[in-house]
Amino acid sequence: MTLRRPLQILLFFVFGLAVWQALFMARIWSPVLVPSPLSVGRYLYEAAVDGTLWSAILVTMRRLMLGYLFGIALGLPIGLLIARFRFLGDTIGLLALGLQTLPSVCWVPLALLWFGQTEGAMFFVVVMGTLWSMIIATDNGVRNVPPIYARAARTMGSSGLHVWLRVMLPASLPFIVSGMKQGWAFAWRSLMAAEIYVTILSGFGLGNLLHYGRELNAMEQVIGIMLVIILIGLLADKILFSPWERFLHRRWGTVK
Amino acid sequence: MTLQTELQNEAPSKLSVQRVTKRFRSGGRDVHALDNISLEVGEGEFVCLVGPSGCGKSTLLNIIAGLEKADEGAVLTGGEPITGPGRDRMVMFQEAALFPWLDVLDNVLFGLKLKPGLSKSERIEVAQFYLKLVGLEKFTRAYVHELSGGMKQRVALARSLAPNPRVLLMDEPFAALDALTREQFYGDLQQIWQQHRKTIVFVTHNVREAVCLGDRVVLFTPHPGRISEQFRIDLPRRRDINSIELARHAIEITAALKGRRGAMEEYAI
Numbered sequence: 001m002t003l004r005r006p007l008q009i010l011l012f013f014v015f016g017l018a019v020w021q022a023l024f025m026a027r028i029w030s031p032v033l034v035p036s037p038l039s040v041g042r043y044l045y046e047a048a049v050d051g052t053l054w055s056a057i058l059v060t061m062r063r064l065m066l067g068y069l070f071g072i073a074l075g076l077p078i079g080l081l082i083a084r085f086r087f088l089g090d091t092i093g094l095l096a097l098g099l100q101t102l103p104s105v106c107w108v109p110l111a112l113l114w115f116g117q118t119e120g121a122m123f124f125v126v127v128m129g130t131l132w133s134m135i136i137a138t139d140n141g142v143r144n145v146p147p148i149y150a151r152a153a154r155t156m157g158s159s160g161l162h163v164w165l166r167v168m169l170p171a172s173l174p175f176i177v178s179g180m181k182q183g184w185a186f187a188w189r190s191l192m193a194a195e196i197y198v199t200i201l202s203g204f205g206l207g208n209l210l211h212y213g214r215e216l217n218a219m220e221q222v223i224g225i226m227l228v229i230i231l232i233g234l235l236a237d238k239i240l241f242s243p244w245e246r247f248l249h250r251r252w253g254t255v256k
Numbered sequence: 257m258t259l260q261t262e263l264q265n266e267a268p269s270k271l272s273v274q275r276v277t278k279r280f281r282s283g284g285r286d287v288h289a290l291d292n293i294s295l296e297v298g299e300g301e302f303v304c305l306v307g308p309s310g311c312g313k314s315t316l317l318n319i320i321a322g323l324e325k326a327d328e329g330a331v332l333t334g335g336e337p338i339t340g341p342g343r344d345r346m347v348m349f350q351e352a353a354l355f356p357w358l359d360v361l362d363n364v365l366f367g368l369k370l371k372p373g374l375s376k377s378e379r380i381e382v383a384q385f386y387l388k389l390v391g392l393e394k395f396t397r398a399y400v401h402e403l404s405g406g407m408k409q410r411v412a413l414a415r416s417l418a419p420n421p422r423v424l425l426m427d428e429p430f431a432a433l434d435a436l437t438r439e440q441f442y443g444d445l446q447q448i449w450q451q452h453r454k455t456i457v458f459v460t461h462n463v464r465e466a467v468c469l470g471d472r473v474v475l476f477t478p479h480p481g482r483i484s485e486q487f488r489i490d491l492p493r494r495r496d497i498n499s500i501e502l503a504r505h506a507i508e509i510t511a512a513l514k515g516r517r518g519a520m521e522e523y524a525i
Contacts, residue, residue: 152353154341155321156367156419166366170357252356253401 035220040227043220052209053228059203060195061232063119067126068187072180075131079138079179080164089139096135104129104190108197117200125194129187137179141172174252177244184236192229206232259378262420263385268300268455269334269344269422271320276329278315278481289315291480292329300453304470306463306509312481313459317425320457321347333423343371345423346416350431352408354400360387360411361396367419386414389448406437413445417452426458430465439497442468446494463513464506468497473509485512 017037023029024036047053082093107128108121115121145168153167169176195207206225213221248254273295279288289312297303305313318324320331322341331338333345346367354363364383368374374382387393390410400408409429416424430438446469449456460466466473473487487509495502 146351146353148349148351148353149355151323152347152349153366154323155345155347156415157341157343157370158366159341162370167355171355173357251358251399251401253399 032217032219035223039220040224043218043224044228047209047221047224052204056204056206056209056225057228057232060191060205060207063122063203063205064126064187064191067123067191068130068184070123071127071130071183071187072134074127075134075179075183076138076176078131079135079176080142080169082135083139083142083168084164093135093139096132096139099128100132100136104186105193105197107190108194111194112198117198119200119202121198122191122194122200125190126187129190130183133183133186134176134179137175137182138172141175141179142168144175145171174248174254177241177248180244181241184240188233188236259381262374262378262382265452265454266344266420266422268453270299271295271297271423271455271457272332273297273316273320274330274332276316276319276326276331278312278319278324278327288480290319290326291482293481293483294329295474295483297455297457300455302449302456302458302469302471304458304460304466304473305476306460306466306473306513307476307481308461308478310481311476311478313476314427315481317347317427317457317459320423321345321425323347343367343419344421345425346419346421348409348412348416348424348426348429350428352400352405352412354408354411354415356400358400359396360392360398360400360403363400363411364415364418367415371419383414383418386418387411389417389452390414390444404437405433406441409433409441413448417448417454422455424454424456426456428460429458431461438465442497443494445469450493463510464497464502467491467502467505467509468495475509475513487512 020037024031024034028034044053078092078096082088082096104125107125111121111124115124149167149171150163153163158166191205192207192210195205196211197207199208199211206229210222210225210229213219213225273293276290276293278290279286281287287310289310293312293316295303295316305316307313315324319326320333320338322338322345333342338345355366358366361380361383364387365379368379368382384393384396387396390413392407392410392414395403395407400411403411412429430441433441442465458466458469463473467489470489473489474483475485475487476482477484487505489505491499491501491505
């Protein structure tokens with residue numbers, strides 16, 4: 001009974017691999033364009049054994065986490081401030097709304113000119129991907145807090161900063177978490193684009209491996225790295241956001 | 257301060273509303289919410305404010321709570337003018353306004369944590385005392401969304417009683433509950449009020465509810481908000497909302513309301 005769901009999931013993916021293998025064996029397309037699942041597996045195995053895969057994952061994740069955490073740490077207080085002060089909302093809030101609509105990969109040319117082919121450029125691009133979403137989400141969250149919460153808190157003796165930290169901030173959490181998710185998605189996409197687009201000598205990330213796979217016509221490498229990128233995205237969702245979403249679900253009673 | 261003195265009731269406070277006037281703009285119109293209102297509420301008295309929407313009864317409650325400021329006049333509590341919200345006056349709203357990120361116990365602790373002079377274990381004991389008083393001692397670790405509407409209001413009642421206020425301000429706290437739950441509240445609130453005497457100002461649409469709970473029922477008329485008439489209710493406690501005598505009082509008061517204004521449909525008898 002309990003095994004049925006995992007079995008279904010397993011069967012689905014085994015079936016997918018079988019279709020892929022069948023298409024490869026049918027020789028409709030050149031093996032250069034459609035490599036076999038086996039050759040992709042072999043590439044991943046070899047890259048794992050010689051360490052290139054792990055070091056690429058490490059380089060990419062370090063870039064991502066540094067920029068992402070910085071963007072969140074900066075975006076949260078800015079979001080609270082622009083929700084609190086009308087002047088900041090009218091100015092920085094509008095700026096953030098505008099910049100949030102700009103795909104963050106558009107920052108890559110600017111970052112290259114400002115920082116050169118350095119880690120600084122990568123950091124900048126990831127921060128730009130995270131920051132604006134985080135600001136907008138926090139601001140939105142605060143604006144959606146039922147005013148009665150703050151009124152109730154004030155009658156109990158809460159005021160000033162206490163209202164903000166103990167009421168407005170936790171009350172905005174559902175919005176803040178979805179802002180964190182969106183920021184993550186933007187940061188992840190823009191970092192991949194930047195790594196494919198730019199070679200930085202201080203470290204080869206997953207995007208670089210993808211890029212070289214194309215240059216070498218090594219389609220098994222391209223597809224293998226794509227699978228790794230998907231896997232990291234899935235894991236991030238499970239590890240980074242699932243605990244938050246479980247928390248929200250338990251406390252707010254929202255649907256999972 | 258020891259736990260025992262903390263749990264002992266603070267002396268209920270006398271409230272004195274003196275010539276309060278309040279105007280505000282709403283939907284592009286000037287609303288004269290309160291016009292020169294004066295009202296004395298005795299120590300430990302249960303006063304119900306009744307009137308149609310827009311008569312300013314909730315505005316008056318907010319001014320007493322310190323959430324809004326009067327344009328003219330003053331409200332004194334224990335002889336001191338009110339300048340802002342204070343722990344001596346706790347408020348219960350129509351919505352429970354509980355915080356979903358906290359469980360039941362932590363919601364009751366929210367106000368207690370802001371009250372100086374209590375240790376952590378004392379605070380928890382005080383919170384549990386009041387949760388037991390409202391009959392929710394088994395739900396201290398439940399989350400807000402897991403509670404029914406009636407249970408939420410019970411937590412809200414415990415939360416407003418916990419800091420041991422002298423005055424309890426209640427703004428249509430039972431309006432959103434079903435009839436059965438509400439009737440149970442009438443009995444429980446009367447009992448709690450008899451044991452832990454507070455000065456209560458209770459705003460409601462429901463004449464019968466006002467007669468059931470109040471020592472005195474104060475009628476408001478709108479545009480501008482004024483007190484039109486007052487009724488002393490001398491029925492013995494604990495009163496039953498379904499008693500015939502209570503209905504007789506309610507009919508009398510409703511007739512007075514009808515006499516002032518034609519809008520009958522606002523009142524539930």
